[in-house]
Amino acid sequence: MxxxxxxxxxxxxxxxxxxxxxxxxxxxxxxxxxxxxxxxxxxxxxxxxxxxxxxxxxxxxxxxxxxxxxxxxxxxxxxxxxxTGRSPIEAAALGLTLTPDQVAYRCNLVTVTEDGIMADFSGGHPDSARAAEVIAALDAELGGEVSFHAGVQYRHTMIAPAEWADAICTPPHELSDLPVVGPQGPAGPKLASLEEASRSVVPRFGLKANRIWLWGQGFQPxxxxxxxxxxxxxxxxxxxxxxxxxxxxxxxxxxxxxxxxxxxxxxxxxxxxxxxxxxxxxxxxxxxxxxxxxxxxxxxxxxxxxxxxxxxxxxxxxxxxxxxxxxxxxxxxxxxxxxxxxxxxxxxxxxxxxxxxxxxxxxxxxxxxxxxxxxxxxxxxxxxxxxxxxxxx
Ligand SMILES: [Zn+2]
The missing domain is CATH 3.40.720.10 (Alkaline Phosphatase, subunit A)
Incomplete structure (x- = not known):
């Protein structure tokens, strides 16, 4: 003392x-x-x-x-x-700052079976460097209005215009071994079409992941x-x-x-x-x-x-x-x-x-x-x- x-x-x-x-x-x-x-x-x-x-x-x-x-x-x-959401916190850890007209989404690399079952919300835990190649390809081929940013393993970030925030998305780990439920709400169709388009990009890289899953959106806190x-x-x-x-x-x-x-x-x-x-x-x-x-x-x-x-x-x-x-x-x-x-x-x-x-x-x-x-x-x-x-x- x-x-x-x-x-x-x-x-x-x-x-x-x-x-x-x-x-x-x-x-x-x-x-x-x-x-x-x-x-x-x-x-x-x-x-x-x-x-x-x-x-x-x-x-x-x-x-x-x-x-x-x-x-x-x-x-x-x-x-x-x-x-405000999960994704903007992770985006901050990647050094990203959102402007008021942007929203961040968590972008998982996931594995969904042919018949629509969430087989792995972590896409087989890909190595971060290999996952970064997939994210770069997504950004090159699907980017423009949105942008993709590589994080760790299966956990990545997509930044979109603020009006894309109005969607109801299910966390993929809550869908393990269940039929997937795509994004709902006003911005749901835009998100769903990106997720669909990712099915022609992700499988080319030979990982267990075969598409993206967008969720956890939020504005800059x-x-x-x-x-x-x-x-x-x-x-x-x-x-x-x-x-x-x-x-x-x-x-x-x-x-x-x-x-x-x-x-x-x-x-x-x-x-x-x-x-x-x-x-x-x-x-x-x-x-x-x-x-x-x-x-x-x-x-x-x-x-x-x-x-x-x-x-x-x-x-x-x-x-x-x-x-x-x-x-x-x-x-x-x-x-x-x-x-x-x-x-x-x-x-x-x-x-x-x-x-x-x-x-x-x-x-x-x-x-x-x-x-x-x-x-x-x-x-x-x-x-x-x-x-x-x-x-x-
Ligand atoms: Zn915890």
Whole structure:
């Protein structure tokens, strides 16, 4: 414990830890436990014992339980006010800025069978470089009124005139193994004819993908910078464009970490070290996002979801706390952006447990699990950033 004088001479550092989709429901293979209960996480357990565990509604009622909505909440932006769609956030991560007369669409490379079944919403996870060749060909052959921009693997962007925004599109991952339903609404026919035309371009490249799927449209979000909103300088590390885009839109430093893959094999230590380096370098706050727990949820992979939480503990939190202690007083917020239960294999909008820890001031203490937070009052997710930054003293 530092004396008051020592505390005043240090600047408080803030860390936000986001294990994507980590909260869950009871899992039969774990004898009814959740991954948070089953994983061996001594560092997290000790943090919870000295912190405050609560429950946050990161997905506002009626909004889709996506990572874009949940992470916007975590960064302290009310999604009901700032969320315009998924695609413009990813477009920002690609360095694209929409003008007021433009709308961005997510453009998936997908595989649809001859008889119209969505066989693979990820088009066989093509290599990004090969996918970029397909996107360049689409832009050359179908571009003009619209333009195509290459992203990561199967996830790309199409920019269209604003009047094309008026359409109802189904996310392709909600159609897995089902008959496809094309775009509806006033702009539906224009989108459908582009999707149809893509069937003469995409198959030429020898990938599993055979056409495009357009969805997730939105206009440029008007978000105040993180500094304007919260009064501190922030950075983040994530391998996912949907999260990195929020950083780009709000003027956060978005770090690049070699080996950060958004998959089970991601570079946990590299993310931890990038956050500590950013904080030592002058950032007040750093967010660390890891996608692996969400992917394990979607795959129904119990062992990998537990392992991801154990990796967080051993490969991020242990060294992170040591590193933070060297920098001075700190406060930490940990929570997922939504739950991705192993039994549903898709996102749900249930409230999620959160943890706030102050290096100097002990909280009531708790257990960081779904059950440990179950009786807590539910707070809106976008209020937590304010709670983190308003230092209790
Ligand atoms: Zn997520």
């Amino acid at each position: 530092l004396s008051n004088r020592a505390r005043e001479s240090f600047i408080v550092k803030y860390v936000v830890c986001i294990p994507d989709g980590c909260s869950d429901l009871p899992v039969p293979e774990l004898d009814g436990a959740t991954p948070l209960e089953a994983a061996r996480t001594p560092v997290l357990d000790a943090l919870a014992a000295r912190g405050q565990v609560g429950l946050a509604q990161v997905i506002p009622p009626g909004m889709p339980p996506g990572s874009d909505v949940g992470n916007m909440s975590i960064f302290g932006y009310d999604p009901t006010r700032y969320h 008007e978000m105040p910078s993180f500094r304007e909103m919260h009064g501190v300088e922030a950075g983040m590390v994530s391998a996912v464009d949907l999260v990195r885009g929020i950083g780009a839109l709000t003027g956060m430093t978005v770090a690049n970490v070699p080996g950060a893959t958004a998959w089970y094999d991601t570079n946990y230590e590299g993310k931890r070290d990038a956050a500590l380096a950013g904080l030592a370098d002058g950032a007040d706050l750093y967010a660390i996002h890891v996608e692996a727990s969400d992917e394990a949820g979607h795959e129904g992979n119990v062992a990998e979801k537990v392992r991801c939480l154990e990796n967080w503990d051993r490969r991020i939190l242990a060294g992170l706390i040591d590193g933070l202690d060297q920098l001075g007083p700190w406060r930490l917020l940990l929570l997922p952006d939504h739950a991705t239960p192993l039994t549903t294999r898709s996102h749900i909008d249930d409230p999620v447990p959160y943890l706030i820890v102050d290096s100097e001031v002990d909280g009531p203490g708790g257990v960081y699990t779904e059950q440990g937070a179950a009786s807590a009052e539910v707070v809106p997710g976008h209020h937590l950033m304010g709670r983190l930054l308003a230092r209790a003293s």
